[in-house]
Amino acid sequence: MNAVAIESLSKQYPGGKQALSHIDITLKQGEVFGFLGPNGAGKTTTVKILNGILTPSEGSCRVLGTDPVKNPEKVHALSGVVTEHAQMYDNLTGLQNLVFYGSVFGLTASESERRANTLLEELELTEAKDRKLAAYSTGMRQRLSLARALIHQPKVLFLDEPTSGLDPESAQNVNHLIRRLAEEAGITVFLCTHQLRYAQEICTRYGLIDRGKLLASGSLEELRAETSSRIAVKIRASRIPELLPCRKIGEQEFEIEIQSEKEIPRIVRQIVEDGGDIYQVNPRQPSLEDIYFTLTSKQKEAEE
């Protein structure tokens, strides 16, 4: 059974704004799926539809075989959600908040408290657990939200910008936690973000969305193949034969664009045969960011 299955999903808001148009995505269990796109692309709308908070205008979706339109509460029992607007009670402490949400998800008081303490420890909030939420910083709130989403040990985790507002160190910790959850507990993660660098660190597959349209989806390799992005090879050498189509980017530094890594030995041989000394050869695969920009600019061209 797929963890998440989205078929030709569209959403038009009452005002007439088309937030999603005909999206198809499938997630296997245990996958960490990066749903990437700029603000207003339709990421949050997708998460809300998958949790039954919004009703789709067209198409269908399922979370672990359950239709969120028909049985939202059953989906909620299986999923944990972190979004910007899903906050907690300022007049309660961090621990009280978690215990409350634990019991709302059907845990007994002692069970909630035990789970809460474990999660607080993992997210480095133990010291602040008896402080009222009103005194929490944005980053602490964000981490507590993640703890709240995990309190009932969900099978699918929907995270909407979980690392926004976190300092680099906390963001790193949260990322490690997410990856560990997927690897060890087999939790499927649906991660919405516009921080492409963080996404590349933890996701196994990606979907790129812009203005409600899914531009591409697949693993990094698949996306690279799809966008036919070239590999940029940075070479530091004393000289480079003139017949090589390279760009000088600094003192004794050159960049050559190639189709595949197989071309590298030939280039190196040519330089050496020409009498050049090589200090460094550095091929750089197109990053998620490169792919993302290639795709969005393609989309813009197509629209024009």
Added chain:
Amino acid sequence: MKEAMRAIIKKDLKGITANKRLFSTLLIVPLVLTIVMPTIFILVIHFVPEETDDFQQLLKMLPMAKQTGDFSLTVIGLILNYILPVFFLMIPIMTASIMAASSFVGEKEKHTLETLLYCPLTLKQIFRSKVFASFLLSMIVSFFSFFTMLIVLEAEILFFTGNLVLPDVNWLVIMLLISPAISLIAITLIVRGSAKAQSVEESQQGAVFLILPIILLVVGQFTGILLISFWILLGLGIVCALLAWLLLKKSMGRFTYEMLLR
């Protein structure tokens, strides 16, 4: 009832009782209505010369069965059994309206509503939890006021007249049937309004708009009904209870998450 619903009710009640200032106001106003005011009455009756024409006129209009030989005891009985019950229609509604009006929209303003909607309860169950939380608070305040009133007034009556004037059987119907039913109706309507409102202010204004007619219309007529017959009172109570049950069952039928968060 599900554990989850109980958790929401407990959390909502705690939210009110933790706010000491608000909670003490909730307790003090009913006590003023049910203790201070009748005490003043009792003192007036005790110290004012007996044969005031106005009072005699009033007593003459009462059915014979309600009159006892003693002037003071008759008037005190009148206050205890015909005027004070009216307060117990107002008190629970007043108390609950504070909590009910902010039930949904209060969570919305604090950005906690969405989080609550992600819990594994249906909208109806969340709605009921909200209604029961307000209802429980209103009943706690109402019964607390009732027993405090009874103890204080009986002590005063005994002190001034040497006799006890016991509450009559109407009280039983009022406290156990009519008062809970009417407050449940009001709460259901107010919570429903709160789910639609955009701000706490809007919801509270709506609630006042709803409560005023109830107080003016129902409460105004109530003393009359008390005088007529116990059975009419009981019938009325049953009708109110049925109405409350129906309202609670039918409310939120067409509500969606999307409407709540809008």
